[in-house]
Amino acid sequence: MPATTHADTPEAPGTLGTSEASREAAPQDTPGPSADRLPLPALLALATAVFVTSLTETLPAGLLPAMSSDLGVGESAAGQTVTVYALGTALTAIPLAAATARWPRKRLLLASMAGFAAANTVTALSSAYTLTMVARFVAGIAAGLAWALLAGYARRLAPRHLEGRAVAVAMTGIPLALSLGVPAGTFLGQAVNWQTAFLVMTGLTLLLLAWIAALVPDRPGREHFAGTPVRAALRVPGVLPVLAVTLVFVLAHTILYTYIATLLDDLGLGDATDTVLLVFGAASLLSIWLVGALIHRRLRTLMVAGTLLVAVAATGLALWADSASVVYAAAALWGLGWGGVPTLLQTSAGDAAGDAADAAQAALVTLWNAAMAAGGMLGGLLFGLFGAGAFAWSALVLLVPVLAVVLAARTHGFPARRTPTA
Template sequence: MSISEAQTAVDPRSAVKSQRAETQKQTQKQTQKQTQKLPLLSLLALAMAVFITSLTETLPAGLLPAMSADLRVSESATGQTVTVYAIGTALTAIPLTAATARWRRKRLLLASMAGFAVANTVTALSGNYPLTMAARFVAGVAAGLAWALLAGYARRLAPAHLQGRAIAIAMSGIPVALSLGVPAGTFLGKALSWQAAFLVMTGLTLALLGWIGAAVPDYPGRRQGDRTPMLRALRVPGVAPVLFVTLVFVLAHTILYTFIATFLDGLGMGGSTDLVLLVFGAASLLSIWTVGAHISRRLRTLTIAGILLIAAAAALLAVLSDSPAMVYAAVTLWGLGWGGAPTLLQTAVGDAGGDEHLDAAQAMLVTLWNVAMAGGGIVGGVLLGALGSASFPWSILVLLAPVLAVVLAARTHGFPARRGSAV
């Protein structure tokens, strides 16, 4: 008889303890194995939330003539439905994020999506311009809550080394909305009515509410008294550089994107705007897939590559835009550089802020993002009136110079050579 067998015979409890320990080991291994996988059903629900958020913002752009006729205002005034949405987001993202910090995350996500359902329904049924603008403002408020919540939600759903990929899946709703959602909504508006397009958005949102309720796990908010002031989050190393890059990078992109139809008109390609945007959207989808596959270890490299790709696109548009082939090549580079930007920037600010400052950092990023979008329309309009649409590519090059400089300088915090969560 062996020593271990003799000990077991003397004390049978040791065998029970050994069996329990082995069972615990197997349970831990099984749990660890499960946590290595991404919860795709939950992440796709978040991607659908991002899709609805993005499409609600941009849908009026494809429906302006019909909306302006029914609301009895000019197309320029109807276009302000996009501006008031961005203003609603920019004004309320930070205070509402602070006010709802202790709410359970699933409850907050459901509330923000319900806000979209109400706002889009009122927009569809309203024949009154002030009421429509009020509904669009409410949609912007819902977007402020959603944008500040979604990236952090995706991070919490995934193990540390897959958090970047989880955010990429959630953010895939942006290029899908821009490349497929807006054209589809425009087609539906022409085939039926612009009101039908907004009611379809309501139907999609109601379906999403059920999806979230069934498939997305809940998480607690912050504990009572566990507050993170915005200024304290801003002082965390790395947060400020990411926010600066967000503001200027999005501003550079928005100047051209807002006036892309005008820019193409100046090149004699106004009839190809839908095809150009389709190419941009397809390239953006490829970009977000690439970023999702490599962000865990190459966030800094991907960010620098995205900036350089957009700079190359701007250079082509600045000097070779007389060739349609070069325009399409530039738009492809632009989409490749831009598609992964939301994922990269939200991951970077989340890494810099950490769990303690995540909500505050995300709220500031959302605010600056929308400030940049509103500013892009204003700056683009000034450039258009003063220098013409040919000035847009040159303005992008000027703005990207400090963006690249800050990313290169933020090697230790903000855009580190190696992510702390990469394993």
């Protein structure tokens, strides 16, 4: 599928990608998308990279007892392997995005995946808590590098009119990691040992490196990123509302998801945790499919609907969680609302920021991971003070301002009429 390669050129805020002139003048040396279909082999490689990134972050959640025993620390200390990963991403995403702005995208993606392979290998072989924490922090840095480029890379691999669907395909790695990867990793850790789960991640990443090298087309870096710092992106109308929604929505979701096993155990459904997560994941995949099909025309509607569905799910868990059927229904609604949210937020940030898209994406990645780190800590505090019932209520309270901002950002951020570049 021959197409043109292009260097990025400045455009007016609110546009996507590069100008048509730059596309026509670009050298003809890099394969790209056809005019009417998605480059699925390349996008599925990016989806696998998203899967590796997400699963590496959350895998310890199902392995904490064994990890804490082997590392000689308590489960709460072992749980900080998730927090330090998120902190590594939050602290480094913006400076790394700026420092590597001019790198070719393929080289940058290969470097980040190699970082995951190294960090997961060290985590598997380490018997020292300090070394494990360092390896997890390095994995978080690799994630910051990956998240700052994955959504934009997916968009630039696709034809203009299919950019939203391309991001949706790439983002399928998130619900797959949460619904299938974590339970599978937990089963593997219980059947063999937790080190094997991390070594399997290393093997998967090595296969992914070969896949990317063979089938993912390259794209050039962005020369203008260094001249577009994050503070400039924040001044573009619509960027702040998207970032605010990202921070609070992810915080609400993380509090509930991180402690879902604790909540289910409190409800007497601890043995059903894997099944509940499977329902959540299946609904998330359906959500991503719907978002991919409708995002070009209905981004605002999808964002409002997603927020409302997660809020209804939290309400059900807060008020009627003593019924198993309500719990399963809430998991389905939660997944249906949440699954497409990463795609919607990253697309909204790119639409709003225009020229400053890379800076806005780096800020979004930073806030996303800051919210994940804060969600784990805040959830633990809420549990200690109020018990497991506080998780659903806190998520519901946080979703009220999320809905208010989405509804208010009708002109910029989550506009009623989306007008990407023709």
